[in-house]
Amino acid sequence: MFYLILESTRSALTSIFAHGLRSFLTTLGIVIGVASVIAVVSLTQGMSAFIDESFSSLGSNSLTIESYTPFSEAIRGARARLTPDDLELIERRGEGIASITPILPASRMTQIRYGAQSTFSQIMGTTYAYRDVAQAYVQSGRFIATSDNQTRRRVAVIGETIRDDLGLPSNPVNEYFEISGEWFKVIGLLETKGDFVGFDQDDIALIPYATMRSLIGNRYQPDIQIQLSLSDEANVEDVKRQLTALLRNAHDLGPGDGNDFTIRTPEQLLDTFDTIIGTVTLVVGGIVSISLLVGGIGIMNIMLVSVTERTREIGICKAIGAKRHHILAQFLIEAVLLSLLGGLIGLALGFGLGAAISSAIESFPPASIPFWAITLALGFSGFVGILFGILPAAKAANLDPIDALRYE
Amino acid sequence: MALIRLTGINRHYQMGSQLVRALDGIDVEIERNEYVAFVGSSGSGKSTFLNILGCLDRPTSGQYFLNGSHVEAMDHNELAEIRNREIGFIFQSFNLLPRANALGNVMQPLVYRRTGYRQRREMATEALRRVGLGDRMGHLPNELSGGQRQRVAIARALVTRPSIVLADEPTGNLDSHTSTEIMQLFDELHGEGQTLILVTHERDIARHCQRVIELQDGRIFRDRSMNAAEMH
């Protein structure tokens, strides 16, 4: 068996390189197919490694609850709301919760002024618990404290982007700035988190939740977000189920009604990205399968031509003692080698392409090919070689020696 | 027991409504180390007969014993094995592998019997020396003259040490001088004990052989041994 493969490989290589250009053109379909697969895989792999990394900065093991108004309700003017009562309910009855905090975002981007500088930013009212839930730690100064909320202090913790935009000193603690006409004292500067898929996580200002409520006019029940982190032993799904039941009951929802709130986990967002990347990979995979199919047919076509061209040679080999399996192996191995060679060229080309694209587009993560993609690409091109080589090889092997020798 | 024994060999071709009897009841025995020529006019069935002897073709009916085994009952693979071990075939048009050099061509039959590269090379070199081409081993067929190509083909036939060497019009594509050289080589091989069977339509060539069998319309018309005076 080994002897057969060795000898067949020897003669297959001779014949592949005897028709160098033709061999290359024959395998071009495979080259293009594998190159595009590898280019896309190397880009998406780099991308998802990057996204995974970004997610760990988002605070794992946390849940966000938000009001949710279905579109059909919204056009009738109804608005679902999540209220401080809900927060209180969850604080009292929720299970598996380590810390919990309300978040009251300003309804629109708000102007912040410091001296002559001003910027628009997202301002959120929250409590000391936000620090643990969202893993938002200060690099200087302090975070919002319980007393800040009790006395509705006008203090703010800001992100690096705001500090920079306003031209605040590198330690902005104890500086004062203006938020929609009210003076606030900066008490802390957050650690930088960087971009997350296009969103600047450092463009943020946090003020006490109670202060925010009084700022927006102290409506009795504002629509808030609730963010909570789970205790170590808690199971995300269990907590979600229990909170859902709790809130549905509090909101008087009947069995047929949909939820008027959503509970999100960072994993969900991650799943969404993974799904998008998976879909892209799948679509490209589909296109590539077609191109490999076409490549395979190209190989089959040329192999059939080659069998016809070499009919007399096959006759000679049979006359001097070649058995069917000798001829079969020779042509099959030639097809597989041709295809594998295409796969290898495609691999190099695809990786080059991926690397070129990722370095050409700024902020794009570096390309990386996982080992499985290499194995898959080569395995698949080998498989294409076998699949489309078998017919020509069988045709060659089944030639009658005397007919083959007589062939002109 | 004879090396080759054929009884009642027929080879018929159905051409439309017409039945062509290329061979029509051939009975013949050939002993070890015989030097036999089959002669006859074109279309008399010489090539058809030699192809059956060489196990390239099968008779429509009849029996063929080679070295004691029943050839007509064998399957494809067994026939390939016989062609490889027992038979060395030489063609009018040389039939060398065009992309292999002289050495590669002569080594090729040994590939099918799993001989290692080193030994293959040794045996092929020896065979090429035997036919006087020790200095042309790296040449491709199209870099060799007709006579040299036929010598490569002879070396390829000999390298497996076959029981019989078959040659179909081996000098048909060669000039008379080269033909004589090739025939001298055959004479020498016969002298060394090789069994040789060749097909020719030239009297001069047949004269080298000890026994001349004449075919006519697929039948044996005459089978006679030459005495020393008739030879050469």
Ligand SMILES: Nc1ncnc2c1ncn2[C@@H]1O[C@H](COP(=O)(O)OP(=O)(O)O)[C@@H](O)[C@H]1O
């Ligand atoms: N494959 C074939 N199909 C039909 N007829 C054939 C075939 N091969 C040979 N013949 C016929 O058999 C007869 C003998 O042919 P052949 O053995 O080639 O003659 P020779 O070699 O003596 O010139 C011829 O009449 C030829 O036409």
Ligand SMILES: [Mg+2]
């Ligand atoms: Mg003939």
